[in-house]
Amino acid sequence: xxxxxxxxxxxxxxxxxxxxxxxxxxxxxxxxxxxxxxxxxxxxxxxxxxxxxxxxxxxxxxxxxxxxxxxxxxxxxxxxxxxxxxxxxxxxxxxxxxxxxxxxxxxxxxxxxxxxxxxxxxxxxxxxxxxxxxxxxxxxxxxxxxxxxxxxxxxxxxxxxxxxxxxxxxxxxxxxxxxxxxxxxxxxxxxxxxxxxxxxxxxxxxxxxxxxxxxxxxxxxxxxxxxxxxxxxxxxxxxxxxxxxxxxxxxxxxxxxxxxxxxxxxxxxxxxxxxxxxxxxxxxxxxxxxxxxxxxxxxxxxxxxxxxxxxxxxxxxxxxxxxxxxxxxxxxxxxxxxxxxxxxxxxxxxxxxxxxxxxxxxxxxxxxxxxxxxxxxxxxxxxxxxxxxxxxxxxxxxxxxxxxxxxxxxxxxxxxxxxxxxxxxxxxxxxxxxxxxxxxxxxxxxxxxxxxxxxxxxxxxxxxxxxxxxxxxxxxxxxxxxxxxxxxxxxxxxxxxxxxxxxxxxxxxx
Amino acid sequence: xxxxxxxxxxxxxxxxxxxxxxxxxxxxxxxxxxxxxxxxxxxxxxxxxxxxxxxxxxxxxxxxxxxxxxxxxxxxxxxxxxxxxxxxxxxxxxxxxxxxxxxxxxxxxxxxxxxxxxxxxxxxxxxxxxxxxxxxxxxxxxxxxxxxxxxxxxxxxxxxxxxxxxxxxxxxxxxxxxxxxxxxxxxxxxxxxxxxxxxxxxxxxxxxxxxxxxxxxxxxxxxxxxxxxxxxxxxxxxxxxxxxxxxxxxxxxxxxxxxxxxxxxxxxxxxxxxxxxxxxxxxxxxxxxxxxxxxxxxxxxxxxxxxxxxxxxxxxxxxx
Numbered sequence: 001x002x003x004x005x006x007x008x009x010x011x012x013x014x015x016x017x018x019x020x021x022x023x024x025x026x027x028x029x030x031x032x033x034x035x036x037x038x039x040x041x042x043x044x045x046x047x048x049x050x051x052x053x054x055x056x057x058x059x060x061x062x063x064x065x066x067x068x069x070x071x072x073x074x075x076x077x078x079x080x081x082x083x084x085x086x087x088x089x090x091x092x093x094x095x096x097x098x099x100x101x102x103x104x105x106x107x108x109x110x111x112x113x114x115x116x117x118x119x120x121x122x123x124x125x126x127x128x129x130x131x132x133x134x135x136x137x138x139x140x141x142x143x144x145x146x147x148x149x150x151x152x153x154x155x156x157x158x159x160x161x162x163x164x165x166x167x168x169x170x171x172x173x174x175x176x177x178x179x180x181x182x183x184x185x186x187x188x189x190x191x192x193x194x195x196x197x198x199x200x201x202x203x204x205x206x207x208x209x210x211x212x213x214x215x216x217x218x219x220x221x222x223x224x225x226x227x228x229x230x231x232x233x234x235x236x237x238x239x240x241x242x243x244x245x246x247x248x249x250x251x252x253x254x255x256x257x258x259x260x261x262x263x264x265x266x267x268x269x270x271x272x273x274x275x276x277x278x279x280x281x282x283x284x285x286x287x288x289x290x291x292x293x294x295x296x297x298x299x300x301x302x303x304x305x306x307x308x309x310x311x312x313x314x315x316x317x318x319x320x321x322x323x324x325x326x327x328x329x330x331x332x333x334x335x336x337x338x339x340x341x342x343x344x345x346x347x348x349x350x351x352x353x354x355x356x357x358x359x360x361x362x363x364x365x366x367x368x369x370x371x372x373x374x375x376x377x378x379x380x381x382x383x384x385x386x387x388x389x390x391x392x393x394x395x396x397x398x399x400x401x402x403x404x405x406x407x408x409x410x411x412x413x414x415x416x417x418x419x420x421x422x423x424x425x426x427x428x429x430x431x432x433x434x435x436x437x438x439x440x441x442x443x444x445x446x447x448x449x450x451x452x453x454x455x456x457x458x459x460x461x462x463x464x465x466x467x468x469x470x471x472x473x474x475x476x477x478x479x480x481x482x483x484x485x486x487x488x489x490x491x492x493x494x495x496x497x498x499x500x501x502x503x504x505x506x507x508x509x510x
Numbered sequence: 511x512x513x514x515x516x517x518x519x520x521x522x523x524x525x526x527x528x529x530x531x532x533x534x535x536x537x538x539x540x541x542x543x544x545x546x547x548x549x550x551x552x553x554x555x556x557x558x559x560x561x562x563x564x565x566x567x568x569x570x571x572x573x574x575x576x577x578x579x580x581x582x583x584x585x586x587x588x589x590x591x592x593x594x595x596x597x598x599x600x601x602x603x604x605x606x607x608x609x610x611x612x613x614x615x616x617x618x619x620x621x622x623x624x625x626x627x628x629x630x631x632x633x634x635x636x637x638x639x640x641x642x643x644x645x646x647x648x649x650x651x652x653x654x655x656x657x658x659x660x661x662x663x664x665x666x667x668x669x670x671x672x673x674x675x676x677x678x679x680x681x682x683x684x685x686x687x688x689x690x691x692x693x694x695x696x697x698x699x700x701x702x703x704x705x706x707x708x709x710x711x712x713x714x715x716x717x718x719x720x721x722x723x724x725x726x727x728x729x730x731x732x733x734x735x736x737x738x739x740x741x742x743x744x745x746x747x748x749x750x751x752x753x754x755x756x757x758x759x760x761x762x763x764x765x766x767x768x769x770x771x772x773x774x775x776x777x778x779x780x781x782x783x784x785x786x787x788x789x790x791x792x793x794x795x796x797x798x799x800x801x802x803x804x805x806x807x808x809x810x811x812x813x814x815x816x817x818x819x820x821x822x823x824x825x826x827x828x829x830x
Contacts, residue, residue, distance in 0.1 A: 328719045328721060331719040339717065347714050347717050349714060350715070351711075352710055352777060352778060353706060353707065353710055360703075361707055361720060362718045362719050364700045364703060364704070364720070365700065373698055373700060373703065
């Protein structure tokens with residue numbers, strides 16, 4: 001192949017959505033056999049860029065070339081045919097179909113016009129093997145797989161189309177550390193096979209480990225491209241956010257918190273997924289939940305919030321044992337508990353509803369008299385929250401779905417701060433949002449804790465647990481297996497306890 | 511409240527404007543046929559007829575906003591009519607309580623539907639269809655073999671057909687009162703906000719600590735009550751209640767709600783749109799009957815027009 005002609009090139013591409021410029025003057029040069037990382041905050045135009053590349057949307061201006069020849073992608077199908085496969089941030093699998101059905105969904109092998117199940121199964125097995133996920137049974141229904149396994153299926157599905165360029169948009173954000181390592185091995189092998197990979201991630205260490213080339217985008221513009229490793233992490237972050245980037249995490253208080261615990265849990269069990277969980281958390285503490293994904297952390301938060309049925313064991317708030325009967329009871333002033341859910345799009349927000357209406361939902365009762373909403377009090381409360389969290393919205397009557405991911409997450413947090421919670425449960429609140437917003441959220445959490453809130457913080461990102469938490473409870477198989485306090489919280493300790501490495505014979509990956 | 515014209519148009523959805531546009535087109539088409547289509551008398555009469563559908567569509571809209579549907583309309587309307595006329599036969603006290611009794615019976619039917627949907631988690635399409643059959647059975651049982659009192663009271667007749675102020679039909683006042691209450695309910699109360707929240711994402715509404723089950727049950731109860739109220743008025747309008755008097759109201763009610771821009775999957779819609787939808791459907795029915803097209807032809811055109819309009823709306827949504 002001629003060294004001067006890249007596999008794929010994009011020149012001066014622009015795209016706007018209803019007057020808002022999502023992308024202008026975008027340039028990109030993708031070479032075969034290399035991993036190209038695209039960096040930028042949310043709203044920097046990365047998603048638009050790959051949507052144009054994969055034919056989901058069409059550019060307003062500019063041109064694209066494959067092997068030096070100009071091309072247009074009027075539809076995702078055209079991009080697929082040209083050898084571009086994309087794995088989006090949101091999963092595209094159909095939960096009720098089997099793994100094999102999903103992998104072969106675009107073009108299943110057919111005999112006499114009917115789907116040839118045996119051929120389809122072989123096809124799926126090959127694709128799974130190529131994705132390094134041989135352990136997934138091709139006939140298992142997708143809905144029975146945990147999120148991280150689904151992501152592997154998604155990768156297999158993309159690989160089954162035999163792409164020349166594979167785009168991964170935040171493809172590892174749902175993965176456990178063990179899976180990430182596996183995916184990386186697969187990606188490196190694919191690179192050596194001559195595929196071009198376009199990799200988008202918010203996790204810097206992943207990019208350090210994986211990328212050969214990097215391109216940085218900011219506010220819809222291409223800012224810089226450079227060879228991986230030629231810039232320091234700090235330089236890169238500054239390129240992305242365009243300002244000095246210091247103290248990602250706010251300082252932790254030195255002394256351990258004293259006083260009566262606000263939240264005490266004793267012998268909590270739920271089916272087979274929570275086994276005899278006991279711990280206590282004091283006001284002012286940020287307690288992290290660590291461990292591999294899917295070890296019961298979500299269920300623990302849901303159980304505390306009263307969403308799960310058939311939970312046994314005691315949950316005491318401020319020393320009083322109470323049985324939470326659903327979110328409505330949990331948020332009542334006697335326990336003042338808030339849950340920031342995992343998936344803001346389905347559990348946290350009503351996307352078509354306005355920012356204002358979303359913000360006041362949990363606190364509606366306190367803003368109304370006899371069921372009639374007091375508009376001026378509502379306005380005051382909304383204004384306070386928008387200011388406190390610096391939510392950026394053109395106005396408060398636009399649908400919350402029109403905001404950037406980071407701002408949406410701020411709305412989810414803000415709507416719960418409306419009830420002035422004393423116990424805040426967070427389920428991976430920073431997933432898929434930009435560095436700047438993450439930093440603001442960390443500072444907010446510390447401020448809330450300093451003001452006397454008790455915070456239980458589950459994160460799949462070890463850096464966050466290390467940087468934010470006073471203590472970390474590491475969970476494994478529905479039980480708390482280790483507690484790390486203060487300086488003990490290191491990446492090494494988190495990873496080894498997550499995999500239970502200190503107890504040989506019980507090591508289990510994934 | 512001060513509101514400029516442009517901000518008014520910005521607030522009103524496109525489907526609502528389209529529905530009002532269609533109303534004007536229908537009137538113009540009708541006036542080509544006969545000039546009496548633009549006379550105040552004809553318009554008032556149409557609004558009177560529209561009021562019955564308006565009450566049913568109001569309840570239907572609440573339920574559709576939740577992302578559910580109420581298919582028990584036909585026989586709950588009949589329950590309203592039959593139970594109020596039945597009460598009228600129980601002497602003076604029964605006569606006085608005829609209207610509230612009819613409405614209460616409908617609310618009770620709605621309450622059961624609501625309980626089934628909200629607490630037993632049965633899909634509303636099935637549960638309300640079942641309730642419709644149950645209501646039918648109860649009414650047939652009551653009227654089978656003997657002739658109970660089926661004449662409406664004077665008050666019912668007065669509400670449905672009378673014109674006391676400025677020659678405006680009383681039924682229209684009833685609809686205006688119910689409509690104003692609904693606009694207030696949807697726009698200014700926690701109940702209304704919760705209805706929209708549930709329709710958009712019930713899971714997120716539940717996790718926000720909203721009383722989702724209670725609100726769903728109350729909405730179905732309101733729908734049952736309003737259907738029965740329409741039945742009461744219909745009995746007053748024709749001076750008696752009869753079996754299957756509610757049959758012609760299910761499709762128009764759903765169509766009016768959806769033509770008015772309420773998302774059939776819930777979460778979006780304004781009451782102004784429902785008003786437009788109700789008037790539109792009523793005019794369409796009236797014009798088709800005035801044109802003396804035979805019954806089969808009328809049904810054909812009626813159905814085709816509704817499907818056609820919905821197709822247009824569906825396209826609009828995709829483009830914007």
